[in-house]
Amino acid sequence: xxxxxxxSVDQSMFEKAQGEKVTLxxxxxxxxxxxxxxxxxxxxxxxxxxxxEQIIIMYAVDRIYNHYYAAMTGRMQFTNPDPRSGDxxxxxxxxxxxxxxxxxxxxxxxxxxxxxxxxxxxxxxPARTKCSIEGSQEIGKDVIxxxxxxxxxxxxxxxxxxxxxxxxxxxxxxxxxxxGELLLKNASQxxxxxxxxxxxxxxxxxxxxxxxxxxxxxNTAGIIAGAIIGTLLGLSVLAFLIFCCCKKHREKKYExxxxxEIREDxxxxxxxxxxxxxxxxxxxxxxxSMSPSNMEGxxxxxxxxxxxxxxxxxxGQNPTFAPSKVAAPNLSxxxxxxxxxxxxxxxxxxx
Numbered sequence: 001x002x003x004x005x006x007x008s009v010d011q012s013m014f015e016k017a018q019g020e021k022v023t024l025x026x027x028x029x030x031x032x033x034x035x036x037x038x039x040x041x042x043x044x045x046x047x048x049x050x051x052x053e054q055i056i057i058m059y060a061v062d063r064i065y066n067h068y069y070a071a072m073t074g075r076m077q078f079t080n081p082d083p084r085s086g087d088x089x090x091x092x093x094x095x096x097x098x099x100x101x102x103x104x105x106x107x108x109x110x111x112x113x114x115x116x117x118x119x120x121x122x123x124x125x126p127a128r129t130k131c132s133i134e135g136s137q138e139i140g141k142d143v144i145x146x147x148x149x150x151x152x153x154x155x156x157x158x159x160x161x162x163x164x165x166x167x168x169x170x171x172x173x174x175x176x177x178x179x180g181e182l183l184l185k186n187a188s189q190x191x192x193x194x195x196x197x198x199x200x201x202x203x204x205x206x207x208x209x210x211x212x213x214x215x216x217x218x219n220t221a222g223i224i225a226g227a228i229i230g231t232l233l234g235l236s237v238l239a240f241l242i243f244c245c246c247k248k249h250r251e252k253k254y255e256x257x258x259x260x261e262i263r264e265d266x267x268x269x270x271x272x273x274x275x276x277x278x279x280x281x282x283x284x285x286x287x288x289s290m291s292p293s294n295m296e297g298x299x300x301x302x303x304x305x306x307x308x309x310x311x312x313x314x315x316g317q318n319p320t321f322a323p324s325k326v327a328a329p330n331l332s333x334x335x336x337x338x339x340x341x342x343x344x345x346x347x348x349x350x351x
Contacts, residue, residue: 004029027086046101059078078091099122104116124153126199143183144181158180162195163194193212
């Protein structure tokens with residue numbers, strides 16, 4: 001007695017690149033004894049046996065249900081819109097690395113039941129591959145050319161080649177295909193040129209290039225000496241500027257202090273009128289203290305020598321004063337000796 005059977009059993013493993021499309025086959029043949037309703041179900045079997053199977057898409061009672069697995073919503077469909085034709089294959093579009101897993105197709109039509117498992121591996125092509133140089137690019141030094149892809153599924157393999165000059169790797173070079181490192185020992189100027197790295201896996205390749213320029217050793221002693229001399233000169237200039245600024249600041253401070261002391265210690269100058277009055281008063285007091293015995297040797301001070309502008313007059317403006325009678329003070333009360341006060345005549349002589 002014939003029963004339901006799945007015919008697509010030739011291929012059970014698929015490897016695809018990310019972003020591509022895959023068709024997981026599931027074709028079947030029904031038997032005359034299979035009279036029940038047709039059910040086709042695709043499930044994702046997790047790698048962890050403790051987790052439950054996740055239904056992806058299902059056909060039942062002449063209807064398609066594809067809302068069970070949100071991660072593939074809009075990216076999966078039955079290959080044949082009418083699975084009753086015997087084709088329950090599944091198309092997955094725009095593959096992602098998270099789609100990697102074991103898929104199972106179950107076909108039921110009572111009393112017949114059959115299933116098939118398919119392993120899907122989604123690989124990521126190498127991408128964003130970068131080249132770099134490690135070590136000093138000097139003659140006689142060891143140089144390492146590095147190559148690494150930031151994206152890409154394992155197993156990644158790296159290969160270096162020279163694209164300029166002799167187009168052959170130097171004889172002293174050592175290549176590690178797994179790490180992407182190319183070691184160039186005892187580099188010479190002949191090693192200079194452009195090098196290209198190709199990263200690859202089972203689904204694609206990516207590459208990068210770098211320029212190697214091997215030069216003679218740098219005179220580090222001269223550079224260090226020049227740096228030291230330049231630093232010392234710079235410090236000297238800085239110290240001189242600081243000294244000048246401090247000196248100028250001290251001079252300004254000293255001028256301010258001297259000016260302040262002059263204002264506080266020196267009394268204000270007397271006016272010319274007060275100076276003249278004090279001068280005249282001193283002369284009169286000296287005249288009053290003279291006795292008749294020493295009057296003969298007295299020399300009169302001319303008015304023209306009085307240090308005051310108030311007493312400077314033209315000859316026509318000099319007033320003529322008549323001898324005034326001054327009341328003599330009561331000398332007895334004061335206990336002083338009477339003094340003769342000289343008077344001035346018209347011709348300027350003392351009377």
